[in-house]
Amino acid sequence: MKQSIFAWRAGDPRLMGEIRDHYNHGGDAPIATLPLDQSWRSGPAVIAMVNAVFGADATLAELFPGAAAAEWRRQWRPHTTALPQRTGQAALLHAEDEAGRRRLTLDLIRELRPLEHGLSCAVLVRRNREAAELADYLRREGGLPAVAESDLRVCADNPLGAALLALFHAAAHPGDRLAWEHVQMTPLAAALAAEGVATPDALAGRVLADVHAHGFERAAEHWMERVAPRLEGGRDFTRERMRQFAAAAALFDAGGSRDVDEFTAFMERHVVREAESAAVVRVMTIHKSKGLGFDVVIVPELEGSRIDEPRGGLAVQVDEAHEPEWVLEMPTSLFARNDTVLGAWLARAEQDAAYESFSLLYVAMTRAKRAMFVITEPVGDSASRNFPKLLAATLGEEAKPIRVGALTAAGPWSAGDPDWHRALAAPEPARPAAPLPTIAAAAAPRRVARRPSGERAGSGARRPGSRWPSARPRPSARRCTPCLRRSSGAGATRSSRAPGPGRRRGRRTR
Helix, strand or coil: CCCCCCHHHCCCCHHHHHHHHHHCCCCCCCCCCCCCCEECCCCHHHHHHHHHHHCCHHHHHHHCCCHHHHHHHHHCCCCEECCCCCCCEEEEEECCCHHHHHHHHHHHHHHHCCCCCCCCEEEEECCHHHHHHHHHHHHHHHCCCEEECCEECCCCCCHHHHHHHHHHHHHHCCCCHHHHHHHHCCCHHHHHHHCCCCCHHHHHHHHHHHHHHHCHHHHHHHHHHHHHHHCCCCHHHHHHHHHHHHHHHHHHHCCCCCCHHHHHHHHHHCCEECCCCCCCEEEEEHHHHCCCCEEEEEECCCCCCCCCCCCCCEEEEECCCCCEEEEEECCCHHHHCCCHHHHHHHHHHHHHHHHHHHHHHHHHHCCEEEEEEEEECCCCCCCCCCHHHHHHHHHCCCCEEEEECCEEEEECEEEECCCHHHHCCCCCCCCCCCCCCCCCCCCCCCCCCECCCCCECCCCCCCCCCCCCCCCCCCCHHHHHHHHCCCCCCCCCHHHHCCCCCCCCCCCCC
16 A cells, blocks of 8 residues: 555555455455565664654644545554664755755765675666666766666667667668767777778678678677777776677577668667666666665655646546546646536545655655665745655754765754765675686578579678669579479379469369
8 A cells, every 4th residue: 555656557556445345344354454564675774764754644644634644644554674783874865956966866876885885776766857867977977887777778778889879870871970970979980990991881881791791799799899998987887788788689680680770779679677786876767666675775856746736637537436437638727626526536636646645755765775865955935745845844854964974965864874884895706607618610601591493582682882673583483383383193282283373273284
């Protein structure tokens, strides 16, 4: 119930209670309710912050009078942790604006150094656009291996992968100046110049020949090897993406295609899903984080509209059996509130939105195992009943210096040990596996299928520097005659009697 965050998909948290009440109506109570109020994920500092926010019954009732806060208070139980020995810190911190929130996010990661300690780290936001922008900021300004979303588009979420795709696209379409100039702004430009590739046409001849002869994987590896010495910042992240790019290209090569447009579309769609990774900083929406856990969680994007603001779109009124009664594109709030039916629907929609918002914040704050940092702007005189207002009302508004290791930030609330991360030992490096013996062998030749007509498959395919023929010659009917002639033996098959060119059913062709 406390994690019901999918009302936008028509999810209704009341269904579980209705099912329980229906079967427990006789008094035997065959369905028991077990509150999940003990956490096996979060340490004491994180749980203290969760209890301080969601256990403030009077504050919730004052800020959000109505059914949503009443239902939340009915469902809520104070939380405990099953891991009291787990060290960590939780804090509400302040920043003056969006730029300050992003800068403080970067400073926290630099101070905690979770990746160096083998810890997983996630930055949770509310919208996909915010995830992409923040991941780009962390990579650009901090040199951090940050990726957006849990479905990792490993071939396009990094500068080198995007440059390689532009390289292949420019080779297939020499007239595309945007792709060519993209390549020229990357380290690939120096690699191309070193091999005498100075024009789009020269690029087309070189790259398409390599692809035709060796496939996309080996063609990509060639250029990745050329730019590897020129990499700057985030080398481990980029090298991992190079490996994943080559693996995805090999997967495409297995299909036998040499079409560049199909290849680039495949690579842009290719995703790798990693549930919990300590190798990168994960930037994702709160909805994506549901069900996951991370050692360090930072939540810097909670600004915005009020908590009880209904979602846009069509209004759907359902009856007690949850069947639709009517669907309407709602007028503006001014008109809806002055209509009896629409006003009642809007009031219920606001309560549902408030309950879902409580659940969304609860999910965000319970993803952390050791450290949880929420960053908001000071509320000041704002009367908007949004997430910063709720956090200010439950955790305090007056900022004071809060220490996180060697970093000092302003904020009204903190719990736990600010030096917890310093006591963690860096993980021991994995022992390198014994190298496999190297066997020198020539590259496997590309097999060309033969057709019954004697024509080689792919013989009509375009080669670099050639032009498509205006018309493809048809195989001679005389060459196909043996395929159609009926065998005179007793073992003749039905397929040998199939009608063919110059032949009618019921008649034999001599």
